[in-house]
Amino acid sequence: MTTNGKHSTEFTELVDSLRSAPFAADTTTVPELRANFERFAASFYDPPPTEFVADRAGNxxxxxxxxxxxxxxxVVMYLHGGGYSIGSIPAYRDMCARISHGTGAAVLSVDYRLAPEHRFPAAVDDSVAAYRWLLSKGFAPAQIAFAGDSAGGGLTVSTLVALRDAGAELPAAAVCISPLTDLAHTGASVHEKAHADPIVTPEGSHAYGVRYLGEDGNLADPLASPLYADLHSLPPILIQVGTSECLLDDSLRLARKLRDAGSLVDLDVWPEMIHIFSFFASRIPESRRALDYVTSFIAEHLGPRPTA
Known part of the structure; x- marks a missing residue:
């Protein structure tokens, strides 16, 4: 992780750019948010040579x-971020390609249903269905890892909890990048880091939660906000987060709860890094190093590649 307090010119320019055009997630319509994010993600698209193949995991x-x-x-099953309302497979192709390249494994990107058209628990249902489909195709749990960022990071934990409670054998490991684990936003960092976070705002994150759960929904539902779930008997989990994130406490408290429940946790905290900083690996040196750590963790827990 970065420890010398100095950041690359590319990272500094990215933060300045984000501050000049903030994500107004609480006042922008969902179609506009989706279109804006797709354009934003396209500016970070520069993957290694990759084949992308559409498929269906049931529905x-x-x-x-x-x-x-x-x-x-x-295979790494990837769950994209976007507050359960935005994000897509195309927007995450660069990141998924880099994860495939770094791990030496295939990546399965899941196009789970989005709110407000499809509210909780649609996303959980779809991610559980995608994993069960992988098992039905002959992949052993030991050959599978989960990964996700932001809402997809929270969904990663929720999916593990739902599968465990259903008696399913769990994947080998999971990675949560800047995970959203508390839609009730009770962590102190939500407000303490608001001045430092150029992507997430308290108001915007709350708006995403309401879109996902509805006006009368329980923001502390354990499968929507896995910080409130029983976290026993989960596989090894890497949590990667930056100290300039509104959602920093979502990661710190999740790591503490997982450890208290007896799980193996690698909490990877990067000074002054911003929300989903690994996403920017096509342009930002710090992001490439962070994603290298992610892929090393996954590769270690998936075990060695089979010999010919």
Missing amino acids: VPVEWTYTQGCDRSR
Whole structure:
């Protein structure tokens, strides 16, 4: 992680750019938010040579990501971010390609249903269905890891909890990048870091929560906000977060609860990094190093590639 307090010119320019055009998630319409994010994500698209193949996990659209020479018998199931309302498979192709390249495994990107058209628990239902589909295709749990960022990071934990409670065998490991784990926003960092976070605002994050759960929904529902879930018997989890994030406490408290429940947790905290900073790996050196840590963790827990 970065420890010397100095950041690259590319990172400084990115933060300045984000501050000049903030994400007004509480006042912008959902169609506009989606279009804005797709344009934003396209500016970070520069993947290694990759094959993208559309598929369906039952009723759930998915996409396979295969970088050159990857082992297609091992798979990372990726759940994108976007507050359960925005984000898409195309927007995350660069990140999924880099994860495939770094892990040497295939990546399955899941196009779970979005709110407000499809409210909680639609996203959880779809991610659970995608995992069960992988099992039905012959992948062993030990050959699968989960990963997700922001809302997708929270959904990663919620999916593990739902599968465990249903008696399913769990994947080998999971990664949560800047996870949204508390839609009730009770962490102190939500307001303490608001001046430092150029992506997430308290008002915007609350608006996403209401879109997902509805005006009368329970923002502390354990499957919507997994910070409130029983977290026993989960696989090893990497939590990666920056100290300039409104959602910093979502990560710190999740790590503490997981450890208290007996789970193996790697809490990877990066000074002054911003929300989903690994997403910007096509342009930002710090992001590439952070994503390298993610892929190393996944590769370690998926085990060695089979020999010919």
